[in-house]
Amino acid sequence: MYHVDRSSTRPSLSAMLERQRGQLPGRGRLGFVMTALQKPCGGCAMPAATRLLCLGASILLAVAGQTAHADAHGLPTTYVVSRDPGILPEGITVQRNGTMYVSSDGTGRLFRGRVGNSDLQPFAAQDVEARQSTRGVHTDSRGNVFSVGGTSLTVHNSRGRLLATRTAPNGPLGAPDLNDLVITKKAVYVTDWVNPVVLRTDLRGDRVGPLVPWLEAQLPVVR
Numbered sequence: 001m002y003h004v005d006r007s008s009t010r011p012s013l014s015a016m017l018e019r020q021r022g023q024l025p026g027r028g029r030l031g032f033v034m035t036a037l038q039k040p041c042g043g044c045a046m047p048a049a050t051r052l053l054c055l056g057a058s059i060l061l062a063v064a065g066q067t068a069h070a071d072a073h074g075l076p077t078t079y080v081v082s083r084d085p086g087i088l089p090e091g092i093t094v095q096r097n098g099t100m101y102v103s104s105d106g107t108g109r110l111f112r113g114r115v116g117n118s119d120l121q122p123f124a125a126q127d128v129e130a131r132q133s134t135r136g137v138h139t140d141s142r143g144n145v146f147s148v149g150g151t152s153l154t155v156h157n158s159r160g161r162l163l164a165t166r167t168a169p170n171g172p173l174g175a176p177d178l179n180d181l182v183i184t185k186k187a188v189y190v191t192d193w194v195n196p197v198v199l200r201t202d203l204r205g206d207r208v209g210p211l212v213p214w215l216e217a218q219l220p221v222v223r
Helices: 013-020
Strands: 002-005 033-037 050-052 058-062 078-082 089-094 099-104 110-114 121-123 137-139 145-149 152-156 162-167 178-183 187-192 197-204 212-216
Touching: 078 099, 078 110, 099 137, 099 145, 137 178, 145 178, 152 178
Parallel strands: 033 058, 089 137
Antiparallel strands: 002 033, 002 078, 050 058, 089 099, 099 110, 110 121, 137 145, 145 152, 152 162, 178 187, 187 197, 197 212
């Protein structure tokens, strides 16, 4: 069983980023630490690991069981992403209207829920599972869902219809493995897990430009 736990008192990078995005109406500011909790089951095992993404969510993988409770604001302290094995929750974003999206590193799927409900549901994002892994996820001011994983950036509307797919080029170390993203008014910036490159795509109205290298770190020459 996979959970998003917001009871931690230690702020994560994602919590700080979410607080900067503003307040949810009537609920105060929310900080989330993503926790993947899997009960032992026959034939499946989950290694415990902690991964901090340079622009995204803090993920804690552990083997445990936990019951959802409500805090003083009436919000759950634990959110169940999925009861299916192998989901590996990775990225998280929360909109000002209380809608949250969580990505799956293990399957490529996206999940959606509300901050007032502890159970998330699969988000029927067209063709998103074709890449088998989704990491970073964020939404723009229109409610469109931008997500990255593998070699691609995808954009879906709030109903799950695919609006755009952009493929990243190979970097100096090989094929890309996209990790996280930041959305501004004019562009989307994407990090690459494999290559020391930040990619950018221009946003012009409804148009999403090609995904191209924007910043590249110079690697030392080994002789």
